[in-house]
Amino acid sequence: MSSLLHACHSADHLIGRRQFFGAMTRAGAGAAIAGLGSFASPAMAEALAKQQKRMLVIRLAGGVSQLETWDPKPRTTTGGPFRAIPTSVPGIHLSELLPQTAKQMHRLSLIRSINTHEDDHGKGHHLMLTGRVQTPGQAWPELGAVVAKALDSPDRSLPGHIVITPGGGGGRNADSAYLGPKYASLVLGNGQPPQYTERPASLAENASVCANDLRRSLDQRFALRRRTAETEAYTQSFEQARELMARRSAFDVTQEPAADHERYGSHDFGRHCLLARRLIEQGVTFVQVTHSNYDTHNEYFNFHFEQVGEFDRPFATLIDDLAQRGLLDHTLVVVLSEFGRTPHINHLYGRDHWSKAWSIALAGAGIQPGAVIGKTNNLGTEVIEREVDGGHLFHTYLAALGVKSTSNFTIAGQKLPLADPAFEPIHELLM
Amino acid sequence: MITSACGPHQSPSRHRHLHRAAAIQWLAVTILLWCPPSQAANRPESTAPASPPLRDQINSLLARGVATMPPEKCDDETFIRRSSLDFRGLTPSASEIHSFLADSRPDKRVHLVDTFIADPHHERHLATVLDVMLMERRPEKHVKTAEWKAWLRQKVANRTPWDQLVQQILSAEGTENADAPPRGAARWILDREAEPNTLTRDTARLFLGMDLACAQCHDHPRIADYWQRDYHGLLAFFTRTFLFQPDPAKPAFVAERAEGEATFTSVFTQVAGQARPSLPQGKPIDEPTVATANLWSVPPDEKNPSTRPVPTHSRKKALLNPLTSSRDFAVNAANRFWAALLGRGIIDPVDLRHSANPPAADALLDALADGLVTLQYNLSAFWREIALSQAYQASYDLPPSPATSAATPNTDENPNAAPSAAAAAAATAAATAATEAERTARDAESKAREVWEPLQLTAQKLDAEASAATKAVTEARNLAEAAAAAAAQAARDLAAQTALIPVLEAAARQCAEAAQTVLDAPELNEASTLIQARLATARQEHETLAGTAASQEAEHTAKTTALAAATEKAAAITRQAAAAHTVAQTAWETTASAAETARTTRDNARRLNRDAARANTMAAWHTAARQEKAAASRLQTAEITARTLASTTASLETATTSLPNDKELAAVLTRLKTRQSAANTTIEISRTEATTASSAATTATESMVSSLADSFAIARLTPLTPEQLCWSILQATGTLDQLHTQSAREWDEKNPAPATETNGPDPTHITTRTQAIHTLTEEKVRPHEEQFVRLFSNGPGSPQTDFFATSDQALYFENAGSVRLWTMPSSGNLAEKLVSTTEPATLTATLWLALLNRPPSQEEIGQATHLITSRPAGEKAAVVSDLMWALLTSAEFRFKH
Structure with a gap:
């Protein structure tokens, strides 16, 4: 049968691979290489897949204003020109720049009492994405790497940590520190599929199948007397690569219905949100989408009007879709930034960097919906209730995902805490 | 062992000249191997004569049982591949393997290692090892990576000892004075932003083998002997150092203040202290008392901020001699450079030397540290000793099959024939x-x-x-x-x-x-x-x-x-x-x-x-x-x-059919049938037993393999570094030969050979030409090397020895143009040679030797022959490409074994 397809008389490559793994398992290779779609039935697989915890981070790069989003102070000297509007949760108001998001408020929660003490872009970003203050000589893994490792399972055939960047580029980021490149983010520059997943036209699939068959048999022979975890990992990486090639469409946002493209908007951020939905749906553990250009020291209100306006619809659509599809219960969504913006309006009619009293929004897995944590004063110049720092937030994300945030990774014999041990989760926000 | 801060280094015998006979012999070999070395005259004598050679000390320690299973010696094919990778950073060529296998001298392994040390690839490889160890692939910031690498290369070419190299990188300030080292030397400090904590952490890790990072803010919570005061004692040497860059558009320099102390408060106990400069667990060093009026030899100038201040007493320079003459420094270096060859330290991980992670064999580590000091920190000579020891030459394979030794009973003469x-x-x-x-x-x-x-x-x-x-x-x-x-x-x-x-x-x-x-x-x-x-x-x-x-x-x-x-x-x-x-x-x-x-x-x-x-x-x-x-x-x-x-x-x-009424016959037949049925039952039972025993044997074999893999004295299965992988693929596919030929043509076009009076070739011209061609070839390889580093290296600033395999690497092999291209026939490469080989068995033998550096097994010949003959003759190039690709991506190629 399949010998008709392949001159080397290979069986179908997928079967070939399973046989290969079967042989390895029989030889006592250990359970770590089981999986790759080995569920008993598709329905069961789907049910299990849905319960898998996931995380989606939307990073508003440059520093988004809390006053024009989550913590409006209308009709005050610091409040700016925009009004506050009621939301689907009575008593909670958002800026009028978020009309669609306001309708999703019953699925969202807000933290309005963040004080991160870092007014520098780099340091603020570091604190928000690693949950630790930047210290010279120390590298900490970013949230995506920590989550991808903590929630890793051998069944994953897609990478666990994906970052969709607004610009181009691709490859692998160096954001996993001591967790190693396995958990470093795979970059999808402007939402393009990963590098080298497309087979060059000059190469026949047939040839590749035969070559891989020979490679497998060489590896099996080598493993007979010299098997280590490292040779296994190497051999497996080729199977993962082939799986990734086979599932290249997972990254292809153009396969989403035209109506959905319409609903998310034709701009990059809308497309990236739709891609994020697609990836979350396919079981990717951690996805990060970036929306940039919030660092507006002058002509601020025009810029924020445009940026927040562009953010509102795709974000609200995404939350709604995830909820409709039953994914929100297992997916933690966080909208964050490196800091907020000053309540004081400067002489260029803008707001500057401000980390003393700002906000983020969360939704999904393990988070109480419709909750508001903390409070700022009337002018938004100070936190007056339940002050939290970046460390608390990092613990909270992990706890919401069902990961014990006070536990450790053991790396090369060293126990390294998942999150800064000086902090703990915001317990009242968790379900 | 070490009598004064830098006593051993002043020995005049450090750079002895190569013996004439050896030089000629070595020259002959290296010309065959295409590149004579640039620094022949500086090659040091192998070992100091006083104490027994280090390799003998290692062997006698192994015999005394520091490793419980003295393993088998590896075969010649394994040895040449392993040592070529370790000394030259690439796999051997087919012709090198042929010559080595044909060599009948009993000490041919010694000759091989010496040839490899004299090979220009050794300089390149050792410089790369040092670069990766010292910089851990940090991104370029204030000093050009190329300048740093060139400086390192020069140091390696001059056989600069490790302790002096460390002294030079720690004292370099990046200034362009005539007496200062080239700016490249300052990259170690400048590209760490001259940040005192980063310098402290990396000094402790890289030069003393202690990752004290956790002791920055408190005594290490889990390691009893990593103390906050040790961290700050070391920090005291660096606490006055800072990045001097008054004009961001101009280069940065290393500068130092004349005052400033390392004070600390434990975040756990709130106990505060101020540390005097000292090595971990050492006494504070004596410092000169400098009068306030004499603090500066170049004082800071407020009117002219571009003046780099220079203190009279440099805290940082006060570290150099105590550091490199300390026992910890020698032990760390011995452990790290042993690990570079054997794939694992005697203390492992190499950064975590403390009482709860003791050396697997104290005596061996002591001997290595003493040996390294005796060899005056000459790294090539140290590696040579390790490579010639039984530890390095041990086979990473099972001891003789137990099926054989099981037959040999234990005797008094041979108590280990079968461990009972x-x-x-x-x-x-x-x-x-x-x-x-x-x-x-x-x-x-x-x-x-x-x-x-x-x-x-x-x-x-x-x-x-x-x-x-x-x-x-x-x-x-x-x-x-x-x-x-x-x-x-x-x-x-x-x-x-x-x-x-x-x-x-x-x-x-x-x-x-x-x-x-x-x-x-x-x-x-x-x-x-x-x-x-x-x-x-x-x-x-x-x-x-x-x-x-x-x-x-x-x-x-x-x-x-x-x-x-x-x-x-x-x-x-x-x-x-x-x-x-x-x-x-x-x-x-x-x-x-x-x-x-x-x-x-x-x-x-x-x-x-x-x-x-x-x-x-x-x-x-x-x-x-x-x-x-x-x-x-x-x-x-x-x-x-x-x-x-x-x-x-x-x-x-x-018989019964002929004698149907013979009762005795019938009785015998009945008995026979009963016995037959019993025999069948026995077969069933025996078969089950045999299957169980066989699977138990498989499990036991696997335990043996992992027990071997865990033995610190046996070269570990180690992944090739990104650079080794790139150069080995180029070597194996014949692409390196092509690049070399191309470089030679380019150079010859620009530099015609001068006519000489004796009609013979001008030796200076030959040396210059060889060096120039080698350099040109390296330049051509560099972009590929960089691509491999991007894909296969660990994150910047983290240890580069941890293995990982990701799908993007495999995807690169699968779909990126370059690797596939190198397996396609083109002028003078391996694929071209293979396509023109008609006999499948010959083709297979050539292919296996070039790529895996060993002959194929009968089974492999059969498999390859089947692949070649099952496809039409017109697809020969595609078949060859497939075969080459499969071998290049096999675990056997990816690892050093």
Whole structure:
């Protein structure tokens, strides 16, 4: 049968691979290489897949204003020109720049009492994405790497940590520190599929199948007397690569219905949100989408009007879709930034960097919906209730995902805490 | 071992010249290998003659049992691949393998390693190893990576010893003075932003083998001997260092302040301290006292901020000699450079040297550290010794099959022919006893600690009381002194008043006399009255003052008594405290000695348990193999019996048809059939037993493999570095030859050979040409190398030895153009040669030797032949490409073994 397809008389490559793994398992290779779609039935697989915890981070790069989003102070000297509007949760108001998001408020929660003490872009970003203050000589893994490792399972055939960047580029980021490149983010520059997943036209699939068959048999022979975890990992990486090639469409946002493209908007951020939905749906553990250009020291209100306006619809659509599809219960969504913006309006009619009293929004897995944590004063110049720092937030994300945030990774014999041990989760926000 | 800070380095024998004969022989070989070295004249003599060569010391330690299983020596194909990768950073070529296999000299491995050390690839590779170790692929910031690499390359070419290299990178400041090292040398500090904590952490890790990072903010929570004060003692050397860049558009330099100390507060205990500059667990170094007026040799200039200040005394430079002459420095270097070859440190991980992670073999590590110092930190010579030792040449493979050795009984002459279960049991018993001793020692330690802790608390409490009493003494003394002063003042006041009274009395008397003498002078009577009144007042005041003086004096006496009482009390409590301290100290000594015993017994138990585990694994392996063999033999016997019975039964049945009424025959037949059925049952049972035994044998073999893999003295299966992988692929596919030919053509076009008087080629021209072509070839390889580094290296600033395999790497092999391209035939490459080879077996042999550096097995020849012949002749190039791709992506190619 399949010998008709392949001159080397290979069986179908997928079967070939399973046989290969079967042989390895029989030889006592250990359970770590089981999986790759080995569920008993598709329905069961789907049910299990849905319960898998996931995380989606939307990073508003440059520093988004809390006053024009989550913590409006209308009709005050610091409040700016925009009004506050009621939301689907009575008593909670958002800026009028978020009309669609306001309708999703019953699925969202807000933290309005963040004080991160870092007014520098780099340091603020570091604190928000690693949950630790930047210290010279120390590298900490970013949230995506920590989550991808903590929630890793051998069944994953897609990478666990994906970052969709607004610009181009691709490859692998160096954001996993001591967790190693396995958990470093795979970059999808402007939402393009990963590098080298497309087979060059000059190469026949047939040839590749035969070559891989020979490679497998060489590896099996080598493993007979010299098997280590490292040779296994190497051999497996080729199977993962082939799986990734086979599932290249997972990254292809153009396969989403035209109506959905319409609903998310034709701009990059809308497309990236739709891609994020697609990836979350396919079981990717951690996805990060970036929306940039919030660092507006002058002509601020025009810029924020445009940026927040562009953010509102795709974000609200995404939350709604995830909820409709039953994914929100297992997916933690966080909208964050490196800091907020000053309540004081400067002489260029803008707001500057401000980390003393700002906000983020969360939704999904393990988070109480419709909750508001903390409070700022009337002018938004100070936190007056339940002050939290970046460390608390990092613990909270992990706890919401069902990961014990006070536990450790053991790396090369060293126990390294998942999150800064000086902090703990915001317990009242968790379900 | 080391007598002075830099004593050994001043030896004139450091750069001995190569012996003439050896040079000629080596030249002959290297010309064959295409590149003569650039620094032939500087190659040092291999080993110092005084002590036995390091390799012999390693071998005798191995024989003494630091590694419990002296393994087999690897075959020549394995040795040439392994050592070529380790010394030159690429796999050997087919022709090199042929020559090595054909070499019949008994010391051909020595010759091979020497040839490799003389090869220009050795310089390139060693420079890369050092670059990766020192910079850990940090991104370029203030110094161009190319300048740093060029500087390192120069140092390697000059055979600069490791200790001097470290001194140079730590003292480089990036200035362009004539006497300063090139700017590249300053990259180690500048691209760490000259940040004191980063410099401290990496100095501790890279040069002392201790990752003290966790001790920056508090004593290490889990490692007993990583202390915050050690971190800050080391930090004190760097705390005055800073990045000097007044103009962001211009280059940055390293600069130092004249003052500044390392102060710290534990975030756990809030205990604060200030550290004097010292090595971890070392004494503070002596520092010169510099007068405030002389702090600077170039003072900071506020008017001219571009002046780089230079202090008279450099804290950072004060580190250099204590650092590189310390034992820790030698031990770390020996461990790291051993790990570079063997794939694992004797202390592993190499960054975590502390009492709870002791060396797997102290004696071996000591010998290596001593050997490295004896070799004056010459890294090539050190590697050479390791490579020629049994440890390096051990086969990463199983010992002889137990099926063979199981047949050899243990004898007195050969007790290890088959490690017996009894030996394993003895080892287990010893380990159990040692574990028990460890427990006892630990109990003793905790009991001693229980005694000591309350005593220590009591002593501390008494200290506090003594301190309070001493304070009370001070207060009493102050009061007594105040009372004394007050009493003295009152006495003085009284004395003054006492002196006044006779004066007034005399005046009163004289005035009264005057009034009686001079008549009719009423003013005198008035004056007399006034004086009398004044006298009365004075007497009254005197009485008051006398009262005050008396009471002040009484007060003074009381306070003096109180002071004496307080002093006595304080002295008593201080005596008590001292006595308590003496008792506590004795208890502490008992505790410390118990702790030391506990440590020793723990190490002993650990070693014996390891030995027992190995002995048991080995014994289990042999037992399983014996049982597998016995079960197979039983099955065979059962089958023979059954077959014999079957054939006998068959003939009897034939006989029965001829003699149907022969009762005896019928009876025999019945008995035979019963036996036959029993025999079949036996077969079933034997078959099940054989299967079970076989699978048990497989499991036991796997345990053996992993036990071998865990043995620190056997070269570990190590992934090729990104650079090794890139160069090896280029070498194996013949692409390197192509690039070399291309470089030669380019160079020759620009530099025609000069005519010489003797008509022979000009030797200078040949040397220059060879070097230039090598450099050109390296430049052509560089972009590929960079691509491999991007894909296969660990993150910047983290250890680069951790292996990982990701799908993007595999995807690169699958779909990126370059690797596929190198497997397509083009002028002079391997694919071209293979396509033109007609005989599949020859093709397979050539392919396997070039890529895997070994001949193919019969099974592999069969498989490859099948692949070649099953596809049309027109697809030959595609088949060759597939075969090459499969071999290049195999685990066997990806790892050093």
